[in-house]
Amino acid sequence: xxxxxxxxxxxxxxxxxxxxxxxxxxxxxxxxxxxxxxxxxxxxxxxxxxxxxxxxxxxxxxxxxxxxxxxxxxxxxxxxxxxxxxxxxxxxxxxxxxxxxxxxxxxxxxxxxxxxxxxxxxxxxxxxxxxxxxxxx
Amino acid sequence: xxxxxxxxxxxxxxxxxxxxxxxxxxxxxxxxxxxxxxxxxxxxxxxxxxxxxxxxxxxxxxxxxxxxxxxxxxxxxxxxxxxxxxxxxxxxxxxxxxxxxxxxxxxxxxxxx
Numbered sequence: 001x002x003x004x005x006x007x008x009x010x011x012x013x014x015x016x017x018x019x020x021x022x023x024x025x026x027x028x029x030x031x032x033x034x035x036x037x038x039x040x041x042x043x044x045x046x047x048x049x050x051x052x053x054x055x056x057x058x059x060x061x062x063x064x065x066x067x068x069x070x071x072x073x074x075x076x077x078x079x080x081x082x083x084x085x086x087x088x089x090x091x092x093x094x095x096x097x098x099x100x101x102x103x104x105x106x107x108x109x110x111x112x113x114x115x116x117x118x119x120x121x122x123x124x125x126x127x128x129x130x131x132x133x134x135x136x137x
Numbered sequence: 138x139x140x141x142x143x144x145x146x147x148x149x150x151x152x153x154x155x156x157x158x159x160x161x162x163x164x165x166x167x168x169x170x171x172x173x174x175x176x177x178x179x180x181x182x183x184x185x186x187x188x189x190x191x192x193x194x195x196x197x198x199x200x201x202x203x204x205x206x207x208x209x210x211x212x213x214x215x216x217x218x219x220x221x222x223x224x225x226x227x228x229x230x231x232x233x234x235x236x237x238x239x240x241x242x243x244x245x246x247x248x249x250x
Binding site: 040 | 169190
C-alpha cells in the first residue's frame with residue numbers, strides 16, 4: 001500500500017497529518033499498538049522537522065506485510081554536518097518552532113530510537129531526505 | 138484517584154471527556170516540551186502549559202489521552218475538535234504547573250520516573 005502526503009513550509013497546524021493518517025491505517029491493518037506508536041512518533045518527528053527547517057516536501061509511505069518504509073524528502077537548506085545533527089540537544093530551530101514545543105534537538109535521536117533503519121542524506125542548499133523502516137515482527 | 142477527584146482538587150474545568158470522569162488515573166508526566174512527551178514509553182496523564190494543536194497531535198502520536206492544561210490556558214475549539222476524534226479528556230486549571238503537580242503528588246498520583 002502506497003501513500004503520499006505534501007508538507008508545507010511553516011504549516012504547523014497540519015504537522016502530524018501524515019502521521020495521523022498512517023496511524024489509522026496501521027490500526028485498521030491490525031499492527032501491534034507498540035509498533036504503531038514507534039512508527040508514528042518517528043514519522044511525526046520527521047514531519048515536524050520538514051515543516052520547521054525546510055521549504056516544504058513530500059512524505060512517501062509504503063506499507064508491506066512485514067514492514068513500513070517511510071521517506072520524508074524536503075527541499076531546504078540541508079544539514080551541513082549530519083553527525084552533529086544526530087547529537088541529542090543540538091538544534092538550529094527558530095523561536096516559533098520552540099513555541100510549538102519542539103526544537104530541543106531531540107528529533108533525529110528520537111527517530112533513531114524508534115525505527116529499525118534510519119538513513120539521513122542531505123545536500124546543503126538542496127534538501128534532506130530521511131528514510132526510515134520499521135519491521136512489524 | 139479518579140478524574141473527577143483530580144478536577145475537584147485542581148478546581149478545574151472539563152473541556153472534553155465528561156463521560157470518563159470516573160476513570161482512575163495513577164501516573165502523570167509534566168512538560169511543556171512535546172519532544173519529551175514523544176520519548177515516553179508509557180501513557181500517563183499529561184500536565185502541560187503548552188496549549189496549541191501540536192499538544193493534541195503529540196498526545197495522539199504518543200497515545201496519551203488525558204491532558205491537564207495549567208496556568209489558565211484554555212483549549213481552543215480546533216483543539217477540542219481534534220481531541221474529540223481521539224476520545225481524549227481535556228481539563229484546564231488556573232493553578233501553576235508547580236502547584237498542580239504538588240497537589241496531585243500529595244493526593245497519590247505517581248511520577249513515571
